[in-house]
Amino acid sequence: MTDTKTLKIGLFGFGTVGQGVWKVLRSARNAHAEIRRICVRNISKPRATVVPDGMLTDRAEDIFDDPEINLIVELVDDADASFRIVSTALSRGIPVVSGSKAMIARHLPELIELQRKHDTALLYDASSCGSIPVIRNLEEYYDNDLLLEVKGILNGSSNYILSRVFDHGEDYESALRRAQELGFAESDPSFDIDGFDALFKLIIITVHALGRFVPAEEIFTCGISHIDDCDIRYAREKNRKIKLVAQVVKTEPDAFTMFVMPELVEPSRYIYSVDDEYNGVVIRGECYDRQFMFGKGAGGLPTASSILSDIMARRHDYRYEYKKMEYVNRPHYTTDVTVRVYIRYNRTPIPQLLIFSTIHEQLLTPGHKYIIGDVNLSELIANRDIFNAPDVFIANIPIFFRDKDN
Amino acid sequence: MTDTKTLKIGLFGFGTVGQGVWKVLRSARNAHAEIRRICVRNISKPRATVVPDGMLTDRAEDIFDDPEINLIVELVDDADASFRIVSTALSRGIPVVSGSKAMIARHLPELIELQRKHDTALLYDASSCGSIPVIRNLEEYYDNDLLLEVKGILNGSSNYILSRVFDHGEDYESALRRAQELGFAESDPSFDIDGFDALFKLIIITVHALGRFVPAEEIFTCGISHIDDCDIRYAREKNRKIKLVAQVVKTEPDAFTMFVMPELVEPSRYIYSVDDEYNGVVIRGECYDRQFMFGKGAGGLPTASSILSDIMARRHDYRYEYKKMEYVNRPHYTTDVTVRVYIRYNRTPIPQLLIFSTIHEQLLTPGHKYIIGDVNLSELIANRDIFNAPDVFIANIPIFFRDKDN
Numbered sequence: 001m002t003d004t005k006t007l008k009i010g011l012f013g014f015g016t017v018g019q020g021v022w023k024v025l026r027s028a029r030n031a032h033a034e035i036r037r038i039c040v041r042n043i044s045k046p047r048a049t050v051v052p053d054g055m056l057t058d059r060a061e062d063i064f065d066d067p068e069i070n071l072i073v074e075l076v077d078d079a080d081a082s083f084r085i086v087s088t089a090l091s092r093g094i095p096v097v098s099g100s101k102a103m104i105a106r107h108l109p110e111l112i113e114l115q116r117k118h119d120t121a122l123l124y125d126a127s128s129c130g131s132i133p134v135i136r137n138l139e140e141y142y143d144n145d146l147l148l149e150v151k152g153i154l155n156g157s158s159n160y161i162l163s164r165v166f167d168h169g170e171d172y173e174s175a176l177r178r179a180q181e182l183g184f185a186e187s188d189p190s191f192d193i194d195g196f197d198a199l200f201k202l203i204i205i206t207v208h209a210l211g212r213f214v215p216a217e218e219i220f221t222c223g224i225s226h227i228d229d230c231d232i233r234y235a236r237e238k239n240r241k242i243k244l245v246a247q248v249v250k251t252e253p254d255a256f257t258m259f260v261m262p263e264l265v266e267p268s269r270y271i272y273s274v275d276d277e278y279n280g281v282v283i284r285g286e287c288y289d290r291q292f293m294f295g296k297g298a299g300g301l302p303t304a305s306s307i308l309s310d311i312m313a314r315r316h317d318y319r320y321e322y323k324k325m326e327y328v329n330r331p332h333y334t335t336d337v338t339v340r341v342y343i344r345y346n347r348t349p350i351p352q353l354l355i356f357s358t359i360h361e362q363l364l365t366p367g368h369k370y371i372i373g374d375v376n377l378s379e380l381i382a383n384r385d386i387f388n389a390p391d392v393f394i395a396n397i398p399i400f401f402r403d404k405d406n
Numbered sequence: 407m408t409d410t411k412t413l414k415i416g417l418f419g420f421g422t423v424g425q426g427v428w429k430v431l432r433s434a435r436n437a438h439a440e441i442r443r444i445c446v447r448n449i450s451k452p453r454a455t456v457v458p459d460g461m462l463t464d465r466a467e468d469i470f471d472d473p474e475i476n477l478i479v480e481l482v483d484d485a486d487a488s489f490r491i492v493s494t495a496l497s498r499g500i501p502v503v504s505g506s507k508a509m510i511a512r513h514l515p516e517l518i519e520l521q522r523k524h525d526t527a528l529l530y531d532a533s534s535c536g537s538i539p540v541i542r543n544l545e546e547y548y549d550n551d552l553l554l555e556v557k558g559i560l561n562g563s564s565n566y567i568l569s570r571v572f573d574h575g576e577d578y579e580s581a582l583r584r585a586q587e588l589g590f591a592e593s594d595p596s597f598d599i600d601g602f603d604a605l606f607k608l609i610i611i612t613v614h615a616l617g618r619f620v621p622a623e624e625i626f627t628c629g630i631s632h633i634d635d636c637d638i639r640y641a642r643e644k645n646r647k648i649k650l651v652a653q654v655v656k657t658e659p660d661a662f663t664m665f666v667m668p669e670l671v672e673p674s675r676y677i678y679s680v681d682d683e684y685n686g687v688v689i690r691g692e693c694y695d696r697q698f699m700f701g702k703g704a705g706g707l708p709t710a711s712s713i714l715s716d717i718m719a720r721r722h723d724y725r726y727e728y729k730k731m732e733y734v735n736r737p738h739y740t741t742d743v744t745v746r747v748y749i750r751y752n753r754t755p756i757p758q759l760l761i762f763s764t765i766h767e768q769l770l771t772p773g774h775k776y777i778i779g780d781v782n783l784s785e786l787i788a789n790r791d792i793f794n795a796p797d798v799f800i801a802n803i804p805i806f807f808r809d810k811d812n
Contacts, residue, residue: 024693028550030733125547131694133547140546141531141539143718144434146711270700273679287430288537288702288711294676295697305552305694312549321722327436 005070007033007315010063012085013075014040014056016183017099017126019049020304021073025311033071033311037063064088071314072096073307079103090114090122095319097310099303101127102191105200108213112322121319126306128201129154129279130297133309137293138208139320142283145327149400150209151247152281153274154198156298157184158224158244160277161193165232166241167275172227184277184298194223195244195260202246202258209248210256211324214333220259220381226393227262230368231344235395240264241272242395249400255334257377262395264342335378340399344370346391353386355379372397411476413439413721416469418491419481420446420462422589423505423532425455426710427479431717439477439717443469470494477720478502479713485509496520496528501725503716505709507533508597511606514619518728527725532712534607535560535685536703539715543699544614545726548689551733555806556615557653558687559680560604562704563590564630564650566683567599571638572647573681578633590683590704600629601650601666608652608664615654616662617730620739626665626787632799633668636774637750641801646670647678648801655806661740663783668801670748676700741784746805750776752797759792761785778803 011018018038025031035055043056063069072089074096076082082100087107089096091114098104104111104124115122125135129152138150153159157179164175176189191197199221207213224244235242243265248258265272270292274280279297284290296302324330338357343350346369351362356373363370380387380394387394417424424444431437441461449462469475478495480502482488488506493513495502497520504510510517510530521528531541535558544556559565563585570581582595597603605627613619630650641648649671654664671678676698680686685703690696702708730736744763749756752775757768762779769776786793786800793800 020693024552027692028552029735030551030730131697133543136547137539137543140719140724141542141715144711144714145436146430146434146714285711286433287426287707287714289708291537291699291701293697293699296695301693302695305550305691308550308552308693309547313546316727318546324436329435 005315007071007311008036008068009033009071009073009311010066010069011035011038011073011075012060012063013077014038014047014049015075015077016300017303017307018075019047020300021075021307022049022051024301024304024308028308031308031312032315036069037066039063060085064092064094069094071311073311074098074100075307076100079106083107086111086122087114090118090120093118093120095121095314097123097126097307097314099124099126099307101197101200101204105203105216108204108207115319121314123310123313123318123320124204125310126303128204129281130156130295130299131302131306132279132281132293132295132297134205134281134293135208135320138205138283139323142209142285143323146286146288147209147250147283148286149247149249149284150205150281151245151249151271153243153271153279154201154246154281154297155192155244156277156279156296157189157192158198159274159279160184160298162224162241162243163275165227183300190225193225195221198244198246199260202248202260206248206258207322208320208324210250211322211327211330212256212333214258218333218335220261220335220377220384222261222387222394224262226390228344228393231393231395234342234344234370235264238264240266243271243274245271245396250331251334251337251400254329254331256331257334257337259377262393264395264397335381337377338374338399339377339380340372340374340397342370342372342395342397344368344393348386348389348392350386350392354383411438411721413477413717414442414474415439415477415479415717416472416475417441417444417479417481418466418469419483420444420453420455421481421483422706423709423713424481425453426706427481427713428455428457430707430710430714434714437714437718438721442475443472445469466491470498475500477717479717480504480506481713482506485512489513492517492528493520496524496526499524499526501527501720503529503532503713503720505530505532505713507603507606507610511609511622514610514613521725527720529716529719529724529726530610531716532709534610535687536562536701536705537708537712538685538687538699538701538703540611540687540699541614541726544611544689545729548615548691549729552691552693553615553656553689554692555653555655555690556611556687557651557655557677557690559649559677559685560607560652560687560703561598561650562683562685562702563595563598564604565680565685566590566704568630568648568650569681571633589706596631599631601627604650604652605666608654608666612654612664613728614726614730616656617728617733617736618662618739620664624739624741626667626741626783626790628667628793628800630668632796634750634799637799637801640748640750640776641670644670646672649677649680651677651802656737657740657743657806660735660737662737663740663743665783668799670801670803741787743783744780744805745783745786746778746780746803748776748778748801748803750774750799754792754795754798756792756798760789
């Protein structure tokens with residue numbers, strides 16, 4: 001019944017994940033896949049993993065021009081280089097497995113067009129949530145229009161940091177350092193802690209959840225780097241944890257919204273218990289209610305095992321069909337929705353800068369000022385520069401699906 | 407990119423799940439699938455769902471002989487009838503989506519052979535864990551030999567009952583009655599509470615997890631119907647919950663074991679928090695460590711939404727490839743493994759009937775006798791009749807993967 005072939009892989013990038021893929025392919029005795037050549041920027045850089053002589057090259061052509069290579073695995077930590085590699089490969093009809101979420105989130109429409117035009121495939125399940133098969137399940141299993149919401153903790157390193165701060169009483173700086181030492185944080189930590197990593201994953205997820213691509217610029221994104229002791233105290237007093245949460249939500253039958261923001265999470269929610277470097281995603285739909293998927297979202301080996309799943313899928317010529325992009329009555333993206341937020345500030349005069357439809361709570365003390373109010377998401381986007389001020393911290397207080405628990 | 411077709415469905419069975427499928431297909435505007443005919447045993451039986459005149463029939467031929475019908479959905483609550491319908495359909499080359507776990511678990515090797523011979527497909531993701539896509543993910547995403555363990559709460563109604571007893575202080579009988587009223591329990595409740603439902607799901611899962619089919623008779627299976635107040639008190643004292651757990655575990659690189667048994671679950675475990683009618687499955691592997699999937703495992707609509715996923719997969723001619731059955735070095739099934747168990751008894755002289763390699767704890771009071779000891783699984787299987795005695799209750803105390811938390 002199986003129609004299988006041996007995959008000969010050209011690998012771009014040999015960092016943590018690339019070396020993880022090398023290791024995972026050696027453990028998986030039935031993979032029928034082998035790495036033929038590895039292209040790196042610097043051949044002579046010392047690496048923990050020893051590979052046979054001649055395996056490494058710094059010339060991309062050694063991979064593109066090798067007629068034996070029938071799959072390219074792209075794990076390069078530079079979005080521009082990554083796009084060049086992937087688009088070259090697809091243009092030559094070579095299928096690609098990629099883990100470069102920033103590049104994919106930025107170029108997805110072009111990459112879909114390239115796949116179509118050259119009748120080839122790009123898989124990137126590893127790009128979202130490390131080892132959790134979110135993309136594949138949204139594409140294949142939730143292949144219907146019953147989906148209402150995808151919401152979760154998509155960034156392992158910011159979650160690790162918040163976990164250290166919240167559950168272990170560490171300070172923010174030392175938690176960040178520890179995340180970097182453990183290899184959870186990207187080389188540029190702002191990518192993780194300012195919410196961009198989660199944003200890019202959310203953009204990719206939304207294409208496979210609702211068939212809509214929304215550019216990064218149009219999405220409200222705020223991270224955790226301005227978090228302060230008083231925010232942590234506030235959350236603790238209310239018996240909540242602060243987590244960095246990304247979500248896409250159908251707000252009406254024909255509209256959806258999406259954003260990335262810290263959230264004050266109640267203990268009854270599934271994501272409350274997602275600690276350390278783990279990721280967790282809640283998928284909610286009509287009829288099936290809520291599903292929760294949970295797994296390691298950061299680290300070389302979990303991501304490598306996800307790359308392996310994409311590699312194995314190519315043995316059977318699997319590709320994403322982007323079915324939901326062809327749906328009739330696809331919902332449209334809106335930012336004209338009310339969100340409830342906690343905003344802590346000091347010098348920045350928040351109540352004068354933002355229009356709240358309702359103010360639920362306000363505290364003004366010399367050391368700690370905050371406001372809890374309902375505000376239109378488009379108002380937050382129009383005034384997003386406010387949240388660059390280091391004295392301002394915003395967190396979402398969820399009001400969608402409030403009637404249902406979790 | 408999409409190569410789609412309209413599915414014309416012949417539906418067998420119009421109970422809770424069948425009517426759920428009817429409803430779900432109406433909500434899913436982009437399903438491109440319609441029910442053409444419904445075959446039931448008794449046309450004139452009153453039903454909550456009204457269907458157009460002529461939609462119902464009691465003649466299977468009206469479906470088999472309709473050349474327009476290109477998919478059969480089989481939801482019949484009788485394993486023999488279900489096998490006749492599915493094997494007839496496959497023999498005629500008509501693909502089938504089925505939710506009949508008992509039938510599938512019993513006949514899977516024949517059903518695989520029928521699919522092969524007639525080049526057609528049988529999908530049954532709904533048969534395991536209601537709305538959680540376990541089979542599909544084991545088959546496609548965990549398509550490698552890194553898998554170490556699949557363990558979980560696979561039966562929603564026994565979990566609902568234990569949840570009522572444990573978390574709400576209800577007595578067993580009234581909890582069972584309530585589960586039946588809510589439509590969680592099968593028509594024959596022993597199917598749920600004696601562990602057979604979980605067993606059948608486990609058998610199906612094992613085929614897709616490790617590529618091995620193990621007949622039901624060879625697997626130790628014990629349910630919750632003998633649970634007693636003193637077991638509940640014991641578990642509470644030890645800060646544990648009793649859950650009905652099914653598991654398949656690689657015990658060595660080339661061997662695995664499997665069983666269904668109540669378990670004394672510690673709070674740190676993922677499955678500890680799986681309450682009410684929910685199911686939860688932990689998938690553990692080399693490299694990716696643990697993944698946890700969680701969702702509604704019982705009830706008409708969650709199961710129907712899973713049937714819908716299988717129906718949609720047929721639009722793209724998806725089939726299970728049973729890839730792992732072709733793996734080299736497939737692990738073999740063994741029952742020669744040590745398990746640690748709590749056995750509570752009264753008249754039945756457990757210490758004289760079973761050989762324990764180690765006894766860890768023993769209590770002998772007039773009202774409450776129990777023993778905690780290590781015993782070979784094959785010893786339990788050889789003496790399985792013991793556990794039919796109403797004064798005996800057995801629960802597993804997990805020792806596999808003890809070094810790792812959760």
